[in-house]
Amino acid sequence: MTVAKKIPIFDVIAGLSIAGLLLPEAVAYSNIAGLSPQSGLVALVLGLVIYGLIGNSRFAIVSSTSSSAAVISSGLATIVVFSSPERATLAYALVFLSGILLVIAGLFKLGEVTHFIAKPVLKGFSFGLALSIVVKQLPAVIQVHPAHSDFFRQLWEMLQAYSSWNWHALGMGLSALLILQFTQRYKTIPVALLLIILGIGLNVMGYTQEWGIRSVGHFEFVLPSASLPHLSMNSWLQLVEIALAVALIIYAESYTSIRTFALKYNDPSEPNRDLIALGVGNICSGLLKGMAVGAGYSATSANETAGAKSKKSAWVAALAVVIFLLCFRQYIANIPEPILASIVMYAVSGHIRFTPFKQYFIWRKDRLLSMIAIWAVIIFGVLNGLVIAIIVSILMMLKSYSVPQIAWLGRLGGGHDFVDIDRFPEAVAPDGILIARPDHPMFFANAEKISNAIIHKLSEQNYQHVILNLEECPSLDSTSVEELLLLAQHLQDQKIDLQLARVRRSVAQTLLYVNSPLFPQSSYEAQSVDDAVQQYEQIASSAT
Structure with a gap:
């Protein structure tokens, strides 16, 4: 039996499509955390392979994420300055500790607490997270640099910078979105990958430079060796609290991604198994000098949108990433930012719909709860928004029970x-x-x-x-x-x-x-x- 027969064609196409999306994202998230691009690439390959072997979800794409990168960056800032030579070692130790905490949570079956997240909360969270991701990708489409990253101020600054928008970049991004939209029925064609190849071609021919459109940029890749970060006991203890926050953000984002598609396709959910899979992935990433990994919402959405049918799409993506790194790394650096941003926005756009909330207004149940979840994510961010929505749902339940019928x-x-x-x-x-x-x-x-x-x-x-x-x-x-x-x-x-x-x-x-x-x-x-x-x-x- 050939490999082609073992792996469905839909998984091959999906794997190739998301590989082109994940590579530049991994480089970008490394910059957010203040680490070398190699850290994101190591995390990308390890996350895809390890979760594919241990995890439960057939759609989840586990790699470095923007949320975990931001938490690592802000957490390390409380210990060392950005330019400190110890920063990278502390970051890898932080990833390793986060993995240990996730494995412990899985072994103690703490994944069951996720059942406290009601479906209206999950749907509202997905809507708010997708909307936030779209807004965070807009600067790459119009080629501006907002000073703030929160939802409303970022939008306002982009509108104020109207005269500085790069109209060539905007045209490229809108064209990519339209192509993705009108070709969505053709699941067997890796449209996203073809768009990336087209963007690389335009860059190589010099058009993107002429139009002032930025590309991903060059990076190096060296095979890492496994080792435990060498730190004092005091440094390890300092990292425990930050590791808890990293573990929480990883699981909050990953669980939302995993359960969203499990609900959509009526797939079984095994939160404790996923906790262990995420933990093992982060332990290995920390030992091999990689970033934190989680089931990112945009990548998982892109995998499902590309037509993936099983976890084999992640293995195809991992193999494609390795081949790209070994043979075509110089071309990956030429991916135009607007095309990459458009692919991410299209991947999550399917969740920016009010149809899932219509039933709550018809039933007159949980309308307020779903709206709170949306705005909590937009205003307070991924982890805080989810925690707030869960707390509100529990308080509303307690309120109804406290007035007995x-x-x-x-x-x-x-x-x-x-x-x-x-x-x-x-x-x-x-x-x-x-x-x-x-x-x-x-x-x-x-x-x-x-x-x-x-x-x-x-x-x-x-x-x-x-x-x-x-x-x-x-x-x-x-x-x-x-x-x-x-x-x-x-x-x-x-x-x-x-x-x-x-x-x-x-x-x-x-x-x-x-x-x-x-x-x-x-x-x-x-x-x-x-x-x-x-x-x-x-x-x-x-x-x-």
Whole structure:
């Protein structure tokens, strides 16, 4: 069987396409971090190969990213000056430590916390991140240099520099975008790669210089040797805090990229496996004097847009990168910036759509949450924006749970089913028995309110028994236990019997540990509401 048959043609095309995109990006991100271009290129090859071997996502392209490069640059600035000879060694140690932290997180299965990121947050984050990437690529298209990098000030400075725009560069960028847009249906043609070759040709023939269009520039590449950075213990300890920030930004950006396309294609997600894959990639990159690597959103989008079907596209890209570096490095330096920027913008443009948010406005659910995610990323950046959106989503969830909805149950049609009387008015409440079912889990924020609501309901009618249905409550915290004890004591003082129904095993175990006479085992043994009601009715009938 030939290699061509082993690797689908779509993966070959996608791999070749993104290879031409990733090479100059790696050089640019090295400059952001203040490292040699070789650091970005080493990270590029290692990220593609290692994640392809260990990672789970079939679309993720793991290489150096602008976000991690910016964090490394700002973090090292707190330790050494930009021109310090120790800067590179500290950077490689920082990458190595970040990889260690990611592997530890994966081994301790901390990837599961990513399930706290709701889909509206993820979609809003993707929209905001794609929009931010587009704005950050605009200076390369119009060939201006804004003094600020934040979203709004960068836009304003570019508009103010209208008279300085390079119209040849803008025309080249818009032409590339239009070509990519109108040829998107032809998945078997590596349009992005052909555009890059065309741009190199224009540069070699001298047209881009005549038009004042900048190119990527020359760089050197030497095969690195693996070694642990030689630093004092104090220096290693100084880097731990910064490494945590780098690890967080890597995983925040990578997880968003990976899960976005997993949701789109209904692929399985394995966050702990991805954590380990990213960690191993960064450990190896640090040892081989490379930059931090992560699943960049623009590169992953470009891979999916180019028609990739499996992780083999990353291996094709890695092989192409190595071949390019060995044979055609002098030509890669001639890629015009507007063409490169246009390819990046086109890759993420598919996520700048309002269609995914339409359903939230129709359903009247999570509209605010998705909009907050968009603006948080735009205003506060990748990591801060995602953290803010997650915190807001959790706070909104806690707010909804802290205002409990309690269903007062009645028997439906004389049978064994007990349902919400407000929803089914034909249901009949048993005489003298109040049946309450909180529709949210009972926890510290709502336990007192649930207890007070039951006490208030008791004042409306003469009840002899209370049945509390805890089927929605998987566990009890200490506050909930204390409130249940207070409720039971209050009812005992009023000579009202309290029984719990549909108690889960963990709740029953907790009450067993509490070992209070207010809650003997007989008070929470009812398997259903009907069982508890029948017990009370049998007691009443035997008494008469």
